Amino acid sequence: MIIEQIVTNIETMDKAEIEKRHIEKVYLESALLVKRVQRVTTDHGKDIGIRLKNSRDLVAGDVLYMDDKNLIMIEVISDDLLVIHPRSLHEMGTIAHQLGNRHLPAQFENDDMLVQYDYLVEELLQELQIPFTREERKVKQAFRHIGHSHD
Known part of the structure; x- marks a missing residue:
């Protein structure tokens, strides 16, 4: 799976919309939030390529992928x-x-x-x-x- 744009941020989503989905997280160090192109793995072992089309940094809570049942988001390591x-x-x-x-x-x-x-x-x-x-x-x-x- 290759992610080319951010879907939304979890902080802007309705609580009911979040709760009806299975959530996977990509844990990143804060220094990696500036990289537009990188390969990451979710906490469930799914490999994802990130290649953002627009030049913006990733932010904690960014939703990389979402469908009716699943959601993959960025979680920043302390x-x-x-x-x-x-x-x-x-x-x-x-x-x-x-x-x-x-x-x-x-x-x-x-x-x-x-x-x-x-x-x-x-x-x-x-x-x-x-x-x-x-x-x-x-x-x-x-x-x-x-x-x-x-x-």
């Missing part, structure tokens, strides 16, 4: 993250500047900044006394590096 809890705008600005200088991608959930675990960033947060926790957490989308050069 990442090892530093969850930064700045107490003020000053702390947020300080750590955002430091991480930006390192070109480290971040995501935001509510008032928390999420970055993939890096021992150097952990040491920086300790040095700056900015509160953080290290957690295994699922993210909905990939940590994407933004292309940039210092010309």
Whole structure:
């Protein structure tokens, strides 16, 4: 089976529509969500090729295939993250500047900044006394590096 487009996302589906289908999951690391072409296997052992026609990243909950009885969706594996809890705008600005200088991608959930675990960033947060926790957490989308050069 080759998937060329995403059917929908499970979060936009009606609960009754989901419950009447058998669900298979494709477990992916968040880094693989940016790959438009890849070969994956469902949790039931079904091999699937993904070759997306449009240039979009996969997102947690994307439905790759659906018929009247079955549904195959993307499930993201938990990442090892530093969850930064700045107490003020000053702390947020300080750590955002430091991480930006390192070109480290971040995501935001509510008032928390999420970055993939890096021992150097952990040491920086300790040095700056900015509160953080290290957690295994699922993210909905990939940590994407933004292309940039210092010309």
